[in-house]
Amino acid sequence: MPEFSHSDYLAILLSLKISLVATFISLPLGFTVAYLMTFKRFKGKVALDVLVNLPLTLPPVVIGYLLLLMLGQNGWLGKWVLQPLGIKLIFTWKAAVIATAVVGFPLMVRSIRTNMEMIDRRLIQVSRTLGASRFDGIFTIIIPLSLRGIIAGSILMFARGLGEFGATIIVAGNIPGVTQTIPLAIYEYVSSPKGDSLAMALCSVSIAISVIVLVFYEWFGRKMIKRK
Amino acid sequence: MKNVIRGIFFVLFIFLFFTTAVKASDINVSAAASLREVITTLSANYSKIHPDVSFKNNFAASGALAKQIENGAPADIFFSANVEWMNHLKDKGLLDKKNITTLAYNTLVFVGKPNPNIKAMQDIVMFEKIAIGSPKSVPAGQYATEAIKKAGIEKQIAGKLVMAKDVRECLMYADRGEVNGAFVYRTDAEQLAKNVKILFSVPQEYCPRVTYPVALTVVGSKKAEAESFYKYLQSSEAKEIILKYGFMVK
Amino acid sequence: MELRVSAKKQLGKFHFSADFEIKGRKIGIFGPSGSGKSTLVSFIAGFRSPDNGSISLDGETLFDSSIGINIAPEHRRIGMVFQRSQLFPHLSVKNNLLYGYKRCHAIYRKIKPDEVIDVMQIGHLLKRGVSNLSGGEKQRVAIGRAILSNPRLLLMDEPLSAIDESLKLQIISYLKNTCDVFDIPYLFISHTLLEMRIMADQILSIAGGYVKGMVTAEELARGEMRNSGGYTNLLNFTGPHRVSDVYEYRWGNQDIFVANNGGPPATLFELPARNVILFKRHPGMVSTRNFLKGVVTGIFDMGTTVGVELQLGSKKLVAEVTKKAASQMDIKIGLEIFAAVKALAFKPLFRSREP
Numbered sequence: 123m124p125e126f127s128h129s130d131y132l133a134i135l136l137s138l139k140i141s142l143v144a145t146f147i148s149l150p151l152g153f154t155v156a157y158l159m160t161f162k163r164f165k166g167k168v169a170l171d172v173l174v175n176l177p178l179t180l181p182p183v184v185i186g187y188l189l190l191l192m193l194g195q196n197g198w199l200g201k202w203v204l205q206p207l208g209i210k211l212i213f214t215w216k217a218a219v220i221a222t223a224v225v226g227f228p229l230m231v232r233s234i235r236t237n238m239e240m241i242d243r244r245l246i247q248v249s250r251t252l253g254a255s256r257f258d259g260i261f262t263i264i265i266p267l268s269l270r271g272i273i274a275g276s277i278l279m280f281a282r283g284l285g286e287f288g289a290t291i292i293v294a295g296n297i298p299g300v301t302q303t304i305p306l307a308i309y310e311y312v313s314s315p316k317g318d319s320l321a322m323a324l325c326s327v328s329i330a331i332s333v334i335v336l337v338f339y340e341w342f343g344r345k346m347i348k349r350k
Numbered sequence: 351m352k353n354v355i356r357g358i359f360f361v362l363f364i365f366l367f368f369t370t371a372v373k374a375s376d377i378n379v380s381a382a383a384s385l386r387e388v389i390t391t392l393s394a395n396y397s398k399i400h401p402d403v404s405f406k407n408n409f410a411a412s413g414a415l416a417k418q419i420e421n422g423a424p425a426d427i428f429f430s431a432n433v434e435w436m437n438h439l440k441d442k443g444l445l446d447k448k449n450i451t452t453l454a455y456n457t458l459v460f461v462g463k464p465n466p467n468i469k470a471m472q473d474i475v476m477f478e479k480i481a482i483g484s485p486k487s488v489p490a491g492q493y494a495t496e497a498i499k500k501a502g503i504e505k506q507i508a509g510k511l512v513m514a515k516d517v518r519e520c521l522m523y524a525d526r527g528e529v530n531g532a533f534v535y536r537t538d539a540e541q542l543a544k545n546v547k548i549l550f551s552v553p554q555e556y557c558p559r560v561t562y563p564v565a566l567t568v569v570g571s572k573k574a575e576a577e578s579f580y581k582y583l584q585s586s587e588a589k590e591i592i593l594k595y596g597f598m599v600k
Numbered sequence: 601m602e603l604r605v606s607a608k609k610q611l612g613k614f615h616f617s618a619d620f621e622i623k624g625r626k627i628g629i630f631g632p633s634g635s636g637k638s639t640l641v642s643f644i645a646g647f648r649s650p651d652n653g654s655i656s657l658d659g660e661t662l663f664d665s666s667i668g669i670n671i672a673p674e675h676r677r678i679g680m681v682f683q684r685s686q687l688f689p690h691l692s693v694k695n696n697l698l699y700g701y702k703r704c705h706a707i708y709r710k711i712k713p714d715e716v717i718d719v720m721q722i723g724h725l726l727k728r729g730v731s732n733l734s735g736g737e738k739q740r741v742a743i744g745r746a747i748l749s750n751p752r753l754l755l756m757d758e759p760l761s762a763i764d765e766s767l768k769l770q771i772i773s774y775l776k777n778t779c780d781v782f783d784i785p786y787l788f789i790s791h792t793l794l795e796m797r798i799m800a801d802q803i804l805s806i807a808g809g810y811v812k813g814m815v816t817a818e819e820l821a822r823g824e825m826r827n828s829g830g831y832t833n834l835l836n837f838t839g840p841h842r843v844s845d846v847y848e849y850r851w852g853n854q855d856i857f858v859a860n861n862g863g864p865p866a867t868l869f870e871l872p873a874r875n876v877i878l879f880k881r882h883p884g885m886v887s888t889r890n891f892l893k894g895v896v897t898g899i900f901d902m903g904t905t906v907g908v909e910l911q912l913g914s915k916k917l918v919a920e921v922t923k924k925a926a927s928q929m930d931i932k933i934g935l936e937i938f939a940a941v942k943a944l945a946f947k948p949l950f951r952s953r954e955p
Contacts (some may be wrong), residue, residue, distance in 0.1 A: 195527050211529055213479055213512055244686045247647055250673040251680040252700030252749045258674075262699075266690045278516070296484070296513035310513060313414040314486035315438055 123321045129298040133307040134327055140303060141216060141283030144222035145276050148230055153272065156234035157264070161246075176229045182288030186226055189293045193217070216305045218294035218301045222286045226279035233278060237271025238264070270346045277342065284328070304328050377576050379407045380415040381429035382489065382562065383516035384456070384535045388595040389429065395591065396582055403575045411516040413487030419444060419567065426570025427580060429453065429562060431517075431535075432489035436563040446571035449580055454597035456560040458493045458552040461524050461539050462531030468549045471501035471556060477530035481512045481523040489560075490517040494533035497556035518542075535560065537596040562597070601625055601753060601785035602658055607643055607650035616640075616650075616809040625785040628800025630793075630820060635834040637789045641757050644787070645680055646673035657753060677708070679751030679784075684754040685742035694726040700749025708750045711782050719953075722742045736767040740774055747778060754779065754786040760795060760925055772798055773950035781953055783825050793824050797834050798868065798949070816826045822900065822907070831907055831918050833871040836952070840865050846889060846943050852914040857889035859943040866948035873907060875945040876919035880929055881937040889943040892917075896935045899926070906931075910939055 155174055159167065178187055192199045193211045204211060211217045241264065249259045257277045265272075288306040294301040296310065311317030380387045386409045393405040408423075412430040416438050419425045428445070430436045439445050462468060462477075472482060483491030491513070498504050514520040517534050524532035524546045531549065539548045564583060570576035574589065582588055589599050602623050602651070609616045616636050628636050642648040643655060652665040657678070662671045679700070687696050701713060717723050720740045725733060733741065739759060746754060759775065760768050774796060779786055788799040796803055797817045805812045805820070815823065817834075825831050837849035837856055846857045847865050858869065877888075894917070898909035906926040908919045919939060921931075931937070 161564045210478075242686070244684075245683060245688060247645075247673070248680065248682070248686045249688075249699070250647075251645060251678060251751075253674050253677075253703030254699075255672070255674050258703070259847065260593070263688065263690075295479075295523070297479070297509070297511065298513065299509045304515075310486050311516065313411065313417065313484065315413060315417040315420055316433070317486055 123299070124323050126320070126323065129302065130307060130320065130324065132299045133302050133304050133324070135208065135282050136215070136218075136299075137303040137305075137331075138303070140222055141217045141280045141286075144219045144226060144283050145230075145280045147275065148223045148227055148279060149272070152227060152230040153234060153265075153268075156231050156238055156268075156271075157260070159231070160238040161243075162237055174231050175228045177207065177225050182221075182225055182286065183292060183341035186221055186289030186292030189217070189221060189224065193220075212293060213295040213297060213299050213301065218286075218290050218303065220292050222283040225286055225289055226282045229278045229282055230275035233275030234268055234271040237268045237274075241267045273342060274339065277335060277339045281332060281339070283301070284331060284335070292302070361418065375403050375575055377403060377405050377573070377579055378424045378426045379426070379429070379568075380406055380423070380425040381407065381409055381417060382412045382415070382431035382587065383409050383518045384431060384490070384538055385409070385429050385562065386518070387541060388592055388597065391591055391595075392583065392588055393579075395587070396579055400575070400578070403579075409516075411483060411488040413489070414515070417487070422542050424569065425436060425567050426573055426576035427564065427566060429564045431456075431560065431562055432492060432561055433561055434492070435521055436565060439565075439567075442569055446566040446568055448591045449566035449571060449577070450563060451565075451584065453564040453583060454599055456597055457536040458490065458533060458557045458560055459536050459539055459548045460531055460550055460551050460552065461521065461534055461546040463527075463545065464547055468531070470550055471497065471503060471552070474531060475503050475506040475593070476484055477527040478510060480507065480510050481514050481529040481532035483517050483520055483533075484513040484515065488514070488516055488520075490520065490533060490535060493552075493557050493560060496531070496558075497533075497552045498517045500556040522547075533575065540596050601627075603627075603644070603786065603787075604654070604656045604751070605640070605644070607640075607653035607663075608651045609639065609643075609648075611639070614809055617706075618806075618811040620804065620811050621816065622802065622804070622814070624802050625783075626799060626801045627785075627787050628777075628796045628803040628817070628820075629787060629789045629806060630791065630796050630803050631806035632791055635807045636804055638757060639809075640806065640811075641680075641755050641787070641789060642817060644753075645678055645755055646671060646676050660773075662896075674703075677750075677752050679746035679754045681739075681743050681746050681756045683758045683761045685735075685738035687733075687738055687741055687745075689730055691730070692726070693728050693730060693733070695720065695740055696730065697722075697745050697748055700745055704748075704750045711747060711750050712863075713748060715782075716748050716778070716835050718746045719781055720774055735763055737773055739763060739771055743775060743778060747782060747784060751784065754784050755789075756786060757789045758791070759788075760792070761788070768795075769950055773952065775799070777953040793821065794832075794834075797821055825902055825907075830905075830920060831873040831902065831920055831936065833876075835869045835871055835917075835946070837867055837869065839867075852912070854892060854913055854915075857943045858946045858948070863948070864951065867951050868949040870947040870949060871917075871941065871945060873918045873920035874905075875941060876917060877938060877940045878904075878908065878919055878921060878925075878929065878931070880935075882938060886940055887942075888940040890939075890941040892939045892941070894937060894939060896931055896933050896937055899931060899933065908937075910937060912939065 159171060191197050194200050244258050245263055249263050253263060285305060290303065291306055296302050296306045304324055308321050311321035379389060389407055393407060397403055412432060412435045416435040419428060419439060420442060423539055460474065467473060482494040485491040485495040498507055512529050513522060516525060520532045521534045521538050521542060523529045525544055566576060566580050592599055604621045606619045616639050618640060631637050643650055649663060655663040661669050662676055663669060697713060722740055723745060725737060760771055763771050772795060790796050800817055803815050803817060803820050806814060821831065837851050839849040840847035841850060842848040846860050849856045849858060870891060892912045894910040894912035896908055897911045900907045905920050907922050908917060908921060908931055910917045917939060948954055
């Protein structure tokens with residue numbers, strides 16, 4: 123096993139950090155979108171569905187480029203919102219989080235939705251006859267009954283985030299210690315004639331993490347089935 | 351219906367052979383990214399004189415190209431932006447040792463938005479982000495890293511360096527304003543920079559001469575056209591073109 | 601409890617229209633499937649709104665399309681029991697029960713958890729998860745949960761339909777007793793005549809999306825006679841105050857003897873009208889344990905037979921005789937008559953708790 127350099131360890135830590143943060147910030151919005159899609163009827167529902175699922179079908183580099191156009195110096199968000207506020211996102215770890223969150227978002231929403239759609243609507247009606255407001259019902263009935271989907275969605279999104287490359291490299295760049303995650307580090311090593319052993323070593327780390335996450339996902343799934 | 355499908359597959363299968371067939375008079379060139387325009391012109395000129403010869407030019411970071419060649423990518427001639435990658439292939443026995451020579455020289459510069467306060471290496475530590483080619487495979491990045499170390503600003507620069515896959519991507523980051531500045535070659539800056547200009551040249555004490563060796567590979571040495579083109583590169587006509595693009599020949 | 605409903609709604613091809621006012625505490629809604637019962641219930645509970653109209657409960661406007669009032673279900677204080685118990689699967693039995701109680705304002709909390717647990721006899725189920733309960737247990741918990749929310753009106757939408765036949769009587773006994781003990785006004789929806797007669801005093805009849813009218817339980821029973829294969833008396837006795845080889849009950853100002861079949865004594869009984877035998881004169885010795893004296897107060901056609909309504913003291917009883925027998929005996933209103941009923945003829949339903 124070759125020696126990892128300082129920036130290699132940083133890459134592993136950054137991968138975990140960026141994936142975790144991306145998953146956490148996506149939870150509230152992901153839950154809200156899943157809730158709206160499951161329980162509400164409104165104009166533009168189909169459009170929202172398409173928009174949310176788009177990152178699943180788009181090549182990540184396209185997503186990265188679109189994010190760059192939006193958030194960069196000349197982008198409409200960048201020019202009119204971010205710059206006046208003094209917020210710089212491009213080529214920071216925040217951009218990496220955003221890229222990871224966008225790419226993984228549909229996975230979370232789908233997972234939560236699948237679970238939510240199985241909730242008996244009558245239960246929500248019942249809760250209202252017992253005096254619970256809609257908000258109360260969301261916290262005491264819907265969230266507990268969607269927990270399986272929320273956790274499964276989070277695990278999936280986290281796993282996907284660890285492997286994010288295309289969008290990240292475009293909008294966050296390859297900055298060791300700041301945005302260089304495991305895939306970006308491996309990319310650098312793969313281009314180098316002397317980098318094969320370290321590329322392989324990082325690959326092994328990546329595989330190991332993925333295996334751990336997937337085993338956990340399976341175990342969790344089984345545990346939930348047993349409870350039923 | 352079955353026969354129609356079988357027929358289609360057969361035709362597609364045949365196509366495979368045709369598309370992978372390489373004409374004998376193709377010259378495969380692998381060249382450093384900073385040589386894109388000059389090699390394209392040189393090969394075009396050569397094709398005018400020898401109309402039956404066509405070129406397949408592959409531009410990328412020299413280290414990446416060396417790895418490709420090492421792994422069996424077809425290359426008859428290899429242009430590197432530093433001596434290291436050329437030696438790497440030489441040690442692997444992939445080059446025709448008799449046919450290695452120096453093509454040109456260049457200077458490493460720092461580009462950024464016009465700013466009178468940035469005159470030397472020490473001045474760049476105030477920037478937030480600086481692009482360099484990945485030192486694991488891009489010679490420009492290797493030169494820059496060495497210069498940073500020699501100038502003593504390594505610690506202050508840590509965490510600010512954005513890795514690019516070749517020197518052109520470096521320039522593009524700077525030109526688009528995604529970074530505050532970049533280490534590129536003089537020729538790249540002069541030819542292509544739109545929004546940034548050369549703020550200073552990296553002094554010789556920090557950076558050795560940027561040298562472009564060129565060589566015939568073992569594969570290429572068996573091709574007459576490749577050898578002929580290799581000789582053409584050393585002609586005065588070729589030297590004129592090289593100078594025109596801003597490189598030095600001595 | 602006073603409920604006023606005036607509502608119209610168009611649901612595709614189905615047109616719903618209701619305009620009625622009820623005063624009372626034990627109201628039934630009777631009608632076949634698809635007649636609009638559940639639609640009406642959803643309007644009262646607040647889950648759906650009529651296209652136009654108004655709904656008010658005890659003087660408070662719950663819905664009025666003309667002035668834009670539509671009180672949310674959680675603020676109507678109307679409890680519901682459904683066909684399927686709809687217990688919250690992620691909460692224990694105890695937390696299911698307390699769900700509505702916790703959300704009930706302290707001033708309204710007249711009914712306390714211990715009381716309901718006692719009446720429903722679900723104390724031993726409290727710690728369990730809801731998936732381990734039988735259908736009957738689930739429904740008892742559901743009823744308890746609804747009652748504990750201290751509603752001012754309880755809506756019950758076919759609460760027994762999904763219960764096993766053998767358990768229906770048991771559940772309805774819990775239902776009736778609980779509502780009696782806690783004095784909760786209710787709207788009971790069903791398409792089963794017996795359930796309706798047990799639970800309701802006044803009944804709204806609904807069909808094809810229209811409320812056809814208001815009848816008493818008796819009137820409904822008489823109206824449904826042809827469908828239910830004859831008339832069945834539903835009788836409520838007090839006691840028993842003596843037990844030997846028979847149970848001795850008090851019915852108004854007379855004693856009634858019911859066969860002792862070894863089980864716990866009931867107070868609610870069914871007695872098919874055809875099991876009542878009429879005598880114009882006292883025959884002397886009689887083999888039946890019950891021989892009652894009364895007056896004919898009504899005669900009605902039952903197709904091939906005739907129903908004879910008798911006033912026995914303060915209570916009424918219906919006997920069924922053939923048309924020939926009725927004309928031969930010259931049965932007329934005002935006629936003094938004797939009714940004989942065997943102790944074995946009464947079918948026990950359950951024991952009701954006196955409030």
